[in-house]
Amino acid sequence: MKGKDYTGYSMEQLLEDDFFLESFFKPTAYSQTFWEEQIHKDEALAREIAYANVVLGSIPYRKSIFSEKDKNSLWKRIDTTSHRKRLYKFWYSSAAAVVALLLVMGGIYYANYYATNDLTAIEKVQKPESPAETIQLILAEEKKVEIEENSRLQYNKKGELHINTQKVATVQKAETDSQTKKEPVYNQLVVPVAKRTFLELADGSRIWVNANTRVVYPVTFEEKKREIYVDGEIYLEVYPDKERPFIVKSKKMDIHVLGTKFNVSAYESNSEVSVVLVSGKVNVRTDNRIESVLKPSDRLSYKKDVTDIQTVNVENYISWKDGFYTFDNECFSTVLDKLSDYYGKKMKYSVAAGALRCSGSLNLDEDMVKVLTGLESTMPVNFTIERESVSVIVKP
Numbered sequence: 006m007k008g009k010d011y012t013g014y015s016m017e018q019l020l021e022d023d024f025f026l027e028s029f030f031k032p033t034a035y036s037q038t039f040w041e042e043q044i045h046k047d048e049a050l051a052r053e054i055a056y057a058n059v060v061l062g063s064i065p066y067r068k069s070i071f072s073e074k075d076k077n078s079l080w081k082r083i084d085t086t087s088h089r090k091r092l093y094k095f096w097y098s099s100a101a102a103v104v105a106l107l108l109v110m111g112g113i114y115y116a117n118y119y120a121t122n123d124l125t126a127i128e129k130v131q132k133p134e135s136p137a138e139t140i141q142l143i144l145a146e147e148k149k150v151e152i153e154e155n156s157r158l159q160y161n162k163k164g165e166l167h168i169n170t171q172k173v174a175t176v177q178k179a180e181t182d183s184q185t186k187k188e189p190v191y192n193q194l195v196v197p198v199a200k201r202t203f204l205e206l207a208d209g210s211r212i213w214v215n216a217n218t219r220v221v222y223p224v225t226f227e228e229k230k231r232e233i234y235v236d237g238e239i240y241l242e243v244y245p246d247k248e249r250p251f252i253v254k255s256k257k258m259d260i261h262v263l264g265t266k267f268n269v270s271a272y273e274s275n276s277e278v279s280v281v282l283v284s285g286k287v288n289v290r291t292d293n294r295i296e297s298v299l300k301p302s303d304r305l306s307y308k309k310d311v312t313d314i315q316t317v318n319v320e321n322y323i324s325w326k327d328g329f330y331t332f333d334n335e336c337f338s339t340v341l342d343k344l345s346d347y348y349g350k351k352m353k354y355s356v357a358a359g360a361l362r363c364s365g366s367l368n369l370d371e372d373m374v375k376v377l378t379g380l381e382s383t384m385p386v387n388f389t390i391e392r393e394s395v396s397v398i399v400k401p
Contacts, residue, residue: 009024011043011047011050012047012050013049013050014050014053015053016053016056016057016060019053019054019057020057020060020061024036025040025057026061028040029058029061029294037295037296040054040295041295041297041312044293044295044310044311044312045311045312045313048309048311051293051310051311052310054293054310055293055310058293058294126189126191127189127191127221127223127232127233127234127254128234128254130191130193130221130234132193132195132219132236133195136197136198136349137195137197138197139151139152139197139200140152140153140154140156140194140195140196140197140200140202141194141195142158142192142193142194142195143192143193143194143195144192145190145191145192145224150168150173152168152202154200154201154202155201155202155203156168156169156202156203157169157202157203157205158194158202158203158204158205159204159205160205160206160207161207162207163207164207164224164225189223189224189225189227190223190224191221191222191223191224192221192222192223192224193219193220193221193222194214194219194220194222195218195219196214196215196216196217196218196219196237197216197217197349198216198217198347198348198349199216199347199348199349199369199372199373200216201213201214201215201216201325201326201328201369202214204220204222206222206226206231207225207226208226208231208244208246208249209244210231210241210242210243210244210251211241211242211244212233212239212240212241212242213239213240213241213326214237214238214239215237215238215239215240215325215326215346215347216237216238216346216347216348216349216369217237217272217346217347217349218235218236218237218238218239218272219235219236219237220233220234220235220237220239221233221234221235222234226249227249228249229248229249230249230250230251230252231246231249231250231251231252232251232252232254233252233253233254234253234254234255235253235254235255235269235271236255236256236271236272236273237270237271237272237346238268238269238270238271238272238325238346239253239268239269240266240267240268240269240323240325240326241253241266241267241268241269242266243262243263243264243265243266243285244264245263245264246263246264247263250262250263251263251264253269255269255271255273255278256271256273256278256292257271257278257291257292257307258271258278258280258289258290258291258292258307259289259290260280260287260288260289260290261287261288261289261290262285262286262287262288263285263286264285265282265283265284265285265286265287266282266283266284266285267280267281267282267283267285267287267299268280268281268283268319268322268323270346272346275342275346276308276309277306277307277308278306278307278308279304279305279306279307280299280304280305281303281304281305281317281319281322281323282299282300282301282302282303282304282319283301283302283319283323284301285301286298286299286300287299289305289307291307291310291312293310295312297312297314299314301319302316302317302318302319303315303316303317304316304317304319304322318333321333321335324366325347325369328368328369328370329366329367329368329369330343330344330347330366330367330369331365331366332363332364332365332366333364334362334363334364335362335363335364336359336360336361336362336363337354337358337359337360337361337362337363337384337386338354338358338359338360340363340367340380341354341358341359341397344367344373344376347369348373348376350373350390350393350394350395351393351394351395352394352395352397353394353395353396353397354396354397355397355398355399357399358386358397358398358399361384361385361386361399363384365383367379367380373390374390377390377395385399385400386398386399386400387400
């Protein structure tokens with residue numbers, strides 16, 4: 006609301022605020038922009054907003070019972086009666102009871118804006134119990150196909166899989182009968198540390214998959230939408246299809262596109278996730294319900310409920326698909342974090358080491374020892390490789 010100061014507002018106060026509730030139930034471009042600005046400038050308020058969104062989203066009957074007609078009627082009654090405060094308290098007490106119950110059960114559930122039964126199913130696809138040493142394609146029937154590094158996996162329009170032009174026997178034909186089933190069937194591509202691969206889907210969309218990444222995708226896309234799930238880093242060139250938007254889902258954000266090129270870094274183990282747009286347009290919705298529309302050369306980063314958008318040189322973020330990490334006066338902490346994701350070794354470094362600046366490129370086809378040795382010759386640091394991690398020490 007223009008001119009209103011929400012500094013210091015608690016979750017309870019937000020749940021009793023007219024404008025906040027209207028923004029949640031009937032969001033507009035103005036209200037979304039307003040709350041995004043509030044989140045950016047006040048970290049404490051951002052947390053309270055996130056808590057309030059969870060509480061409102063935790064009311065399970067909100068979407069399953071109220072139709073659009075019911076909702077409009079409800080808002081008319083709110084506007085014309087003096088019982089609004091009582092209704093807010095009812096909402097809050099009901100939501101609090103739900104949240105408390107779910108906490109006892111071991112987690113908080115909230116109704117995601119985009120959530121459907123299919124999306125829930127794709128999230129629940131189990132990742133392998135133990136880390137793989139080779140690239141693996143885990144088919145719907147749990148059959149595992151080992152794949153050589155830098156191979157090209159391609160599905161044709163019939164859903165037939167080829168690896169480097171060689172057809173792979175799967176149960177694709179049997180699965181086409183699964184259209185009568187309630188739940189779709191998924192494959193998953195698992196790429197271990199220090200390896201990369203390429204995947205072309207049946208719709209013509211192309212995906213470069215970076216190290217330490219898992220991609221889940223349906224055997225066949227649905228008629229009205231195309232969805233995949235990613236834990237890790239991928240670069241996509243989405244084939245345009247106005248009738249079926251493409252959705253990239255991860256633990257902390259959903260990305261909606263029609264046809265575009267962009268990079269997604271969404272490791273579940275990392276506190277920060279990001280999207281870098283090369284061309285086209287994407288809509289990013291983070292798990293705190295904030296939506297952002299990106300333009301080419303935008304990089305959206307999301308960490309601790311805070312979204313930040315910067316203009317960047319996209320080549321520095323997509324060069325990995327060609328086998329190189331490139332940096333231009335980048336913080337050394339960013340370089341170390343990328344190497345940690347790629348080689349699967351935790352980098353332990355001080356603030357002083359992370360604050361160093363780095364420019365140049367690293368060949369990802371080289372092993373970690375050779376890469377670190379090269380960095381030692383150009384940076385004022387020493388690396389000590391341990392069993393599970395690498396210690397980075399600034400030279401005296």
